[in-house]
Every structure is written in structure tokens, then in C-alpha cells.
Amino acid sequence: MPLIEHLRELRTRLVKSLLAIFIGTVVAWFFYDQILDFLTHPYNDIKPLLEERGIESDIVITGIGGAFTFQLKISLVSGVLLTSPIWLWQLWGFILPAMHRNEKRWALLLTATGVPLFLAGAALAYVVLPKAIDVLIGFVPDGVGNLVTGAEYFDFVIRMMLVFGVAAEIPLVVILLNRIGAVSARQLASARPWTVIGIFVFAAVATPSTDPLTMLFLAVPMLVLYLVAEVIARISDRRKGKSAPVELSDDEASPLDDETSPLGD
Template structure:
């Protein structure tokens, strides 16, 4: 019952923080929506001059669609703004069950994973205009392209999430190496197939079909994988030295005749 009460308290604080963040997102809807709309306007700018295509974002689905969209975007903003609070509440509920070394690694992984995730989202935001330009470029001339507002938001969030998750590759590899599941030698042997898999994933995950957008995702992933391989090699070397010192301490002394 004590754990349940603690969980209820943590969930209450997290929910209130998300609610407060949602209110802030509702209030600042216009400037935030302008930021989300910027990649679309940049992407179709060249199409409006090079092709006879009229591309617009429209609201479709009924009278309450605009309200639902604004509420959905405000909720997403609230989750992002309140993420330090609700993540902190999760950690505060979990950390008492961890050992000291596990706590240290949990803090380290969190401090590393958040910047990597944000960097991936930033790269995804930079890639969006090119992806939108290529995708809408398939629309035949003299045909209007009308994109639903809700579909556009889902497209943007999905793209940013894919890039953010892809940036976590070195964190996953280092964690697997730390747990002893994979070694640096295994990572080196699997490097060619891993790189091929990264490019296949980038080709599937990117919003457009052009190779430039795919490279924007694949090349950083390959670089991060190579960095994680170097970190794994240093970790294995340190682990090997520790084992050799333990064996040296356990050596038998020679017997006197």
C-alpha cells in the first residue's frame, strides 16, 4: 500500500505538470504552429515557381476539427514542456530500488540520451523541407495538393521521432557492451552488415524517396555507430586489464624443494 500511495503521488504530480504544460501550449499555439508550418512553406516555395501546383494545408473533417487539432498540439507541447517533471517523477519512483552503481549508470545514460535525442530531432527538422518538396513534387502539374492539418502534424511528429530515436544508437550499443552482451570484436565483425542495415532503415524511415534525405539520416547514424564501437573497444580493454590484475593476484607461488 505504501508503494501504491507513492505511485499515486508521483502520477498526480506528473499529470498536473502535463496539464500546466498543455495550458501553456494552448496559449502559445500560434507561434509554435508557425514553427511547425515553416518546413512546409520552405518545401513548397520552389514548387510554386517551377511547377503549376497549388499546395495548401487545409482543415477537413468537420466543424470541431480545428478545436481537436489545437487541443492535440497543445497536449504534445505540454508533454514536451513537462518532460523534465514527469521523467523526474519516474526516476524518483524507480531509483530507490537500484544499487549505487546502477544509479550512476542511470544518471549517465539519461544525461547522454537526452542531448542525443534532441540533436536527432533538430536534424529531422532540418530535413523536413527537402522531404516535403520531394513528396509534393510527385503531384502532377495543374493539380492542387491539399494536405489535411491533422495528417501534416502526424507526418512532422513521426519524422522527428524517427530521427530522435535513430540518434540513440550509440547509447544502446554502449549499454549492450557494458552489460557484456556484445563485445567490440563482435561489433567490428558486424560493421559491414550494420552499415547496410542503417542505410536500409534510413531509406524506409525517411519521409521522402530522394537519396539526399536518406543520407541526412544514415550518415549521422553510421558516425554514431563507429563512435560507439570505439567506446566499446576502450571498455573491453579496461575490462581485460582488470581481469589480468585479478589473475595476477591469484597466481600460485612456487614450491620450495
């Protein structure tokens, strides 16, 4: 296909993706109340416990146009998430024709595995949110109120879900590196102690809250997923070893035939 045709196809797919995101944003605008209830549910669960400890906390929206901007931001992000299958398919539709058959199979397999892992990580973050909110707002001194802006709360929720979702992709990264020959199962096993330390350091730095419990909620699943990926890499290396041809070293000579025959034969 000529370059101009590629650019036209790219333009068509971008227009379709943007149109889908626009429609998704409009749909999310009409379901704004339901989406807002879903996002604030972890905060509302922990609010009575805060009040029992004498901490008055509320989510507020500041500014004249703050409510409109907040609703637009939530609707836009929700629209992008709702229409992700459409614009992701448009992206793959543009990239896949340039791949070989084996590359297409692996790309589709990684996509089909990566999306559920990311959603599972985001769901775990949603479960952990009440504890994280409780810990962070719990530092408010006695007799002092706490006001959380809607934009700040929304950014906190999105960041928690993104961190947990990206962390859940560890098995895919490890398996992909193993498949391309960058690391072997033996190397993964020898680096396991340092990997465990790195996982806990990442969990401590990446989580918005500073409590050990939230860090463990992120670090333990990451560690389990890494060990699962290590087992898969070990199985893959064994299969590669069985299918690889036997190579002789330069010092290993081939057997010689001791029997000789006359030149006339």
C-alpha cells in the same frame, strides 16, 4: 516500504505528472500561434519553390470541429514535451530508490546523455523537413492541386522527429550492450559490414519520404554514431582486460620448489 505505501507513492507521482502535463497543455494553448508557425515553417519555406514548378499546395483543416481538435492535439503534445523534465523526474524518483548506487549512476548518466542525443536527432529532422516535403509533394502531376490536412502534416512532422530522435540513441544502445557483456568490441568490428547494411535499410524504411537524400541525412549520422560507440566499446574492453585478474588454465601447472628439506627440520 509496504506495498500499500508504494502504491500511494505511485499515485502521488502520477497525479503530479498529470497535473504538470495539464498545466503545460494550457500554456501551450495560449502559445498556439507561435507553435503553429514553428511547425509550418519548413512547409512555408518550400511552398514558393513548389509554386514556381506550377504546384499549388495548401495546408487545410477539414470538418466543423477540425480546428478545435487540431489545436488541442498540438497543445497536448507540446505540453507533454514542455513538462518532460517534471514527469521524467517523477518517474526516476519512483524507480531510483530500488537501484543500487552503481545502477543509479549509470541510469542518470544514460538519461543525461540520451536526452541531448534525442533532441539533436529531432533538430536534424526539422532541418531535413523542407527537402522531404519538396520531394513528396513534387510527385503531384502538372495541373493538379495538392491539399494537405493539418492533422496529416502534424503527424508527418512528429514521425520524422521521432524517427531521427530514436536513431540518434544508437550509441547508448551499443555502449549499454557492451557494458553488460552482451557484445564485445571485436564482435562489433566483425559485424560492421552487416551493421552498415542494416543502418541503410532502416533509414530507407523509417523515413517517411522516399528520396535518397533524406535517407542519407538519417543513415550517415547513424553510421558515425555507431563508429563512435564502437571506439568507446574498444576502450572499455581494454580497461576491463587490464583490471581483470590473471586466470591460469587447467593445463598450466604452478611452479614447484625443487629443494627438499629433511623431515626433522
